[in-house]
Amino acid sequence: MTDAGAPLLEVEGLRMHFFTKAGVVKAVDEVSLRLERGRILGIVGESGSGKSMTGYSILGLVDAPGRIVAGRIALNGQDLTRLDEAAWRKLRGNRIAMIFQDPMMTLNPVLRIDTQMVEAVLAHHAMSKESALARCREALTQVGIASPDERLRAYPHQFSGGMRQRVAIAIALLNKPDLIIADEPTTALDVTIQGQILFEMQKLCRESGTGLIWITHDLSVISGLADDVCVMYAGRIVESGTVDDVLEHPMHPYTRGLLDSVPSRNVPGRPLAQIPGMTPSLLHLGAACAFRERCPRAVEPCSVAPALRAIGAARSLRCVNPIT
Amino acid sequence: MTTAATPLLEIRGVSKRFVKGIDLAGRIARRLGARVSETSVHALDRVDLAIREGEVVGLVGESGCGKSTLGRIVSRILAPTEGERFWKGRPYAQYEAPGDRAERLAVQMIFQDPYASLNPRMRILDIIGEAPVVHGLVNAAQRRDYVADMLQRVGMDASLMRRFPHQFSGGQRSRIGIARALAVKPRFLVCDEAVAALDVSIQAQVLNLFVRLREEFALTYLFISHDLGVIRHVSDRVVVMYLGRVVESAPTSEIYAQPNHPYTQALVAEVPRVDAKRRQYIPVKGEIPSPLAPPPGCHFHPRCPRAFARCREDAPALREIGPGHLSACHLNDIGSR
Numbered sequence: 001m002t003d004a005g006a007p008l009l010e011v012e013g014l015r016m017h018f019f020t021k022a023g024v025v026k027a028v029d030e031v032s033l034r035l036e037r038g039r040i041l042g043i044v045g046e047s048g049s050g051k052s053m054t055g056y057s058i059l060g061l062v063d064a065p066g067r068i069v070a071g072r073i074a075l076n077g078q079d080l081t082r083l084d085e086a087a088w089r090k091l092r093g094n095r096i097a098m099i100f101q102d103p104m105m106t107l108n109p110v111l112r113i114d115t116q117m118v119e120a121v122l123a124h125h126a127m128s129k130e131s132a133l134a135r136c137r138e139a140l141t142q143v144g145i146a147s148p149d150e151r152l153r154a155y156p157h158q159f160s161g162g163m164r165q166r167v168a169i170a171i172a173l174l175n176k177p178d179l180i181i182a183d184e185p186t187t188a189l190d191v192t193i194q195g196q197i198l199f200e201m202q203k204l205c206r207e208s209g210t211g212l213i214w215i216t217h218d219l220s221v222i223s224g225l226a227d228d229v230c231v232m233y234a235g236r237i238v239e240s241g242t243v244d245d246v247l248e249h250p251m252h253p254y255t256r257g258l259l260d261s262v263p264s265r266n267v268p269g270r271p272l273a274q275i276p277g278m279t280p281s282l283l284h285l286g287a288a289c290a291f292r293e294r295c296p297r298a299v300e301p302c303s304v305a306p307a308l309r310a311i312g313a314a315r316s317l318r319c320v321n322p323i324t
Numbered sequence: 325m326t327t328a329a330t331p332l333l334e335i336r337g338v339s340k341r342f343v344k345g346i347d348l349a350g351r352i353a354r355r356l357g358a359r360v361s362e363t364s365v366h367a368l369d370r371v372d373l374a375i376r377e378g379e380v381v382g383l384v385g386e387s388g389c390g391k392s393t394l395g396r397i398v399s400r401i402l403a404p405t406e407g408e409r410f411w412k413g414r415p416y417a418q419y420e421a422p423g424d425r426a427e428r429l430a431v432q433m434i435f436q437d438p439y440a441s442l443n444p445r446m447r448i449l450d451i452i453g454e455a456p457v458v459h460g461l462v463n464a465a466q467r468r469d470y471v472a473d474m475l476q477r478v479g480m481d482a483s484l485m486r487r488f489p490h491q492f493s494g495g496q497r498s499r500i501g502i503a504r505a506l507a508v509k510p511r512f513l514v515c516d517e518a519v520a521a522l523d524v525s526i527q528a529q530v531l532n533l534f535v536r537l538r539e540e541f542a543l544t545y546l547f548i549s550h551d552l553g554v555i556r557h558v559s560d561r562v563v564v565m566y567l568g569r570v571v572e573s574a575p576t577s578e579i580y581a582q583p584n585h586p587y588t589q590a591l592v593a594e595v596p597r598v599d600a601k602r603r604q605y606i607p608v609k610g611e612i613p614s615p616l617a618p619p620p621g622c623h624f625h626p627r628c629p630r631a632f633a634r635c636r637e638d639a640p641a642l643r644e645i646g647p648g649h650l651s652a653c654h655l656n657d658i659g660s661r
Contacts, residue, residue: 271535
């Protein structure tokens, strides 16, 4: 079942569509990813780019009217799209874990932390409550929580935002997953607390070989944290490659536009380079490249959406008139 | 009235305490001998700030540091518990006469959440047009043209004025909030996290709009944000707050190049930057303390890597350490830098 030679996660041609009364929303369209053990992959995009939905699809968390229409998701070589609900339950929180933006989505406000954490361990492992508690204590220490015994007996409302997010991360770590998907986990946190959490996550991946997918809108976080990056726009990956390549020599005009809009990269006081217009509605995507209307480099062939093509060993791009 | 020496807006020794009174159950418990006392949050602790005409002051700090409270006190939404506020050198209280209405309207605020700060049941025409008509800046017949003009100035199509807020995207709502503030002809804008809720590409559009409007209307800004990249881009001077106190204030280029206070140093170091690839994070230890029970002495000492005995007892005063550069840190006294 498990293939040692396969990459940790391989997603090929994933399409996830929402079938609404108003029409078909192509939230995720032909997304392909690859993640090796111990690596960190960043998925960047603005609201509505499909970055979160890609994460939810990998975890099998898509609800009606959404449906995975096509594609293959393989974890250690095992195809996940064919799993039934029981098999998914064994996998989620065990081999794959998710960290959400709002830790209160993970934590139950009326249960003590120890109850919630022990439950997560016992759901996947037959062991005594004492050894489960020991595992919880270990996970809390791992994310930098001092005096875990005291913290275990507290309720979520007794924690600060940063602490809650640490607990949510500790719960994700409980069963030593192969893959963690983190959806904007530090967006709501202050800079100094964000720094602490990025530090813990980076250490964790390097030490335990866990693969991490970090979904965010913030290019500067990706730059400091990730090894590889995928830039998404209107449900599609428009550019991917190593962080160094993509951020230093962006080839897609959208990646370039995003980088240029970051205030700290600009001369203070001067007008920021801005991308005109706004993201298109995913309901009315025509046959043309979705970025065409906002693109400064649009040319005639852009009326047909370009395919993702490989450029070099680790880099791919979806553009007919790239920046060279 | 205003000379070069008089700041356009000044606050001196402003403190703000939010007190939670004792409820009925608490009063009964106290009758029965329980020790129940009022809890108070010291949101601002003797803050001084002077802003000159045409200046853009960036106010940074983490959640709970009192930066929004300061913005609200400056724009008359809240009254300070202690301290004085001055507009063009005269106390706020002296602007109560009917003839001073324009001066009272001169400070306006732009709020963080473009979703919560617009009334969902009002049309854009009313959202922007209500205040100028009420305050007699335009008469009701001119309202439509006036709103159309305001919308165009913030880069929106005037034909959208019959719509409701839910029909707009986040970036457009921000523009509507800005147009609403501009409609009463302010001189001074308090922007409280005005771009925090926006995507990067939209954020750049709105920041550019702020820069353009500053020139067009000769505005002065107090720009409140937790994002040091944004602050660096827009401000001339940066003020850093921690738990209700100003810890450092300096010209923008200087504060990023030579931060003096250990907290500012940590903040500047901690900002994720696009050109810092796969860096090693060296986090500041600990959490932000609760403003309900701030630590004694310097509020930052429990997290400070260089704290010594005096920091635990004695709160450092804000003192000048260079031209226009103020810092509140005991390390400057012992010359250990």
